[in-house]
Amino acid sequence: MQIKDVLLAPGNGAFFYDDQDAIRAGAIQDGFIYVGAPATPGFTSIRIPASSLSVGLVLTDDTVIWGDMMNVQYSGAGGRDPLFDTDQISDLMSRVVAPRLLDVDASHFRDSCTEVFEPFEHQQLPLAVEYGVSQALLRASAHLQRKTMAEIICAEFDLPLPTRRVPIYCQSGDAREINVDKMILKAVDVLPHGLINSRQKFGVDGQTFMEFVKWVATRTRQIGRPGYHPVLHFDVYGWIGQEIGLEPQLIADFICKVAVTVPGFTLNIESPADFGSRQAQIENYAKIVSILDSRGSIARIVVDERCNTLEDVRLFAEAKAAHLIQIKTPDVGSIADTARAVLICKANKVGAYVGGSCTETELSAQASVHLSVATQADMMLAKPGMGVDEAFSIVGNEQNRLLAMLNRRRAQNENVG
Incomplete structure (x- = not known):
């Protein structure tokens, strides 16, 4: 051995x-x-x-x-x-x-x-x-x-050698405004996370959150380079449900209201509500997805809480209980199971976001990049930490090095062929 x-x-x-x-x-x-x-x-x-x-x-x-x-x-x-x-x-x-x-x-x-x-x-x-x-x-x-x-x-997993880079999503932590500026200047694909994890940050009826969403869109236009057009992705840690109510129709109404304030941007809302159990989460998220789709909204629902393991991912994907599933790598466990989770999402035509946590390390982040590129996930998290610069450089540089090596490998294979 x-x-x-x-x-x-x-x-x-x-x-x-x-x-x-x-x-x-x-x-x-x-x-x-x-x-x-x-x-x-x-x-x-x-x-x-x-x-x-x-x-x-x-x-x-x-x-x-x-x-x-x-x-x-x-x-x-x-x-x-x-x-x-x-x-x-x-x-x-x-x-x-x-x-x-x-x-x-x-x-x-x-x-x-x-x-x-x-x-x-x-x-x-x-x-x-x-x-x-x-x-x-x-x-x-x-x-x-x-x-x-x-x-x-x-x-x-019998997959072809990938050619496409995977979009990178950065998270802001509590230093929201400064880190949003950093993300925009570095032309991050998906931003800003926002860490909307308290009533103070969400605001009465979500007003504080809505103002922040509008500010991010405005700031992107102000200081972003010409043609820069990121996806706006906000993690609200269940606060729409806590403040607006645990009724799918009301949650969908609120999300549509937010989306209207940022025309032209794709809007991802992660963890809009926590319904208390996996089954309740699946049933209610599926209703929210259905309502948003029937309205032709540009907003997309991302699930995190209650969707942790490979089996959880399968159940949410099959039920179409999200537009995008965060495959939170330490919660899934084996990296082989993260690969399976991405492929399950693809088979069910649900977006696969290879995420993780700010608590990770550079080694786990680099391994996640290889997994994300190999399976051609829809996006991956810049990690570890809550700072933009370090995480974006670790994940972004690893992806660029990997794609350079794969391009060389592809050229070698073609020459042999």
């Missing part, structure tokens, strides 16, 4: 883990912290630094191949895995996962994932483990076969 040892190294995520329930309940910000008691199990305070755990596969040629494990910013919310615990994950890796890794053929990515991610004590391994270990296995397969990670995905 090609793996002769397994290393573990504790690390940092690029942002913080936040207690979404406490924030929704009205926790007040004091500088960068939130004041008050946490509401979600596992949190000792409402905002804590994100942690990660790196897994290194020592191959027989003594090359060490790494992947990174972590959870998403709002861990333990919306049906997600609980807060990342480095000590617990390290123990599970040493006792259960490392011995399995020593027994697999690392040159075969999907097969090795299947073997390593077998249930333990009748339970699925933590999704963070699947995510980090699958990154390492994908890199190991690419190393052993002298290919890019994207080529491994294409070969294992």
Whole structure:
């Protein structure tokens, strides 16, 4: 076997883990912290630094191949895995996962994932483990076969070598205005996220949010280069439902009202409401999609909460319960399952957005780029962190390097042919 040892190294995520329930309940910000008691199990305070755990596969040629494990910013919310615990994950890796890794053929990515991610004590391994270990296995397969990670995905899922770049979506964090300017100056494809995660930011009847949407469109025209025309994508963290009401017709009416204020722009609204369960989310999002489509609206609904795992993605896609599904990579788990999720969306003619979290690392972001390009997702998140510059350069540069390598590979294949 090609793996002769397994290393573990504790690390940092690029942002913080936040207690979404406490924030929704009205926790007040004091500088960068939130004041008050946490509401979600596992949190000792409402905002804590994100942690990660790196897994290194020592191959027989003594090359060490790494992947990174972590959870998403709002861990333990919306049906997600609980807060990342480095000590617990390290123990599970040493006792259960490392011995399995020593027994697999690392040159075969999907097969090795299947073997390593077998249930333990009748339970699925933590999704963070699947995510980090699958990154390492994908890199190991690419190393052993002298290919890019994207080529491994294409070969294992019988996909053609991609030619199209995948649009990149940046998120603003709380430094909204400054980061919007940065995005516009850098001609980001999809912007700005907005972090509309509190009543203060959404406003009475959504007025504060609507003003922000109009400002982003106006600012794009003011300082954007000629011909620059991004998609406007706002994450409202369920606040339309919380402020306007959990009635699909009212939510659709509000979204149409917002869309009218930015004529000529495609408008994505992520997480308009949280209906409390997966099934309720599917049924009500499908109604909102149907209403918007019947009106010919330019607005598109993006689902995040309650759509976490591969099975969740399949159910939402088959029900047409979104125009665009965020495939949140740490919540899906294995990168092989993220590939499957994109292909399920495509088969059901639903948009596939390979997302993730600000809590990730540069290694997980780079692996996500290869996955996104290989499967030709509709868009991908600039990550990690909440700053624009770092995330956009990590994801954008990795995509450009990858496409240059794939172009060379394509030319070589044509010459051989």
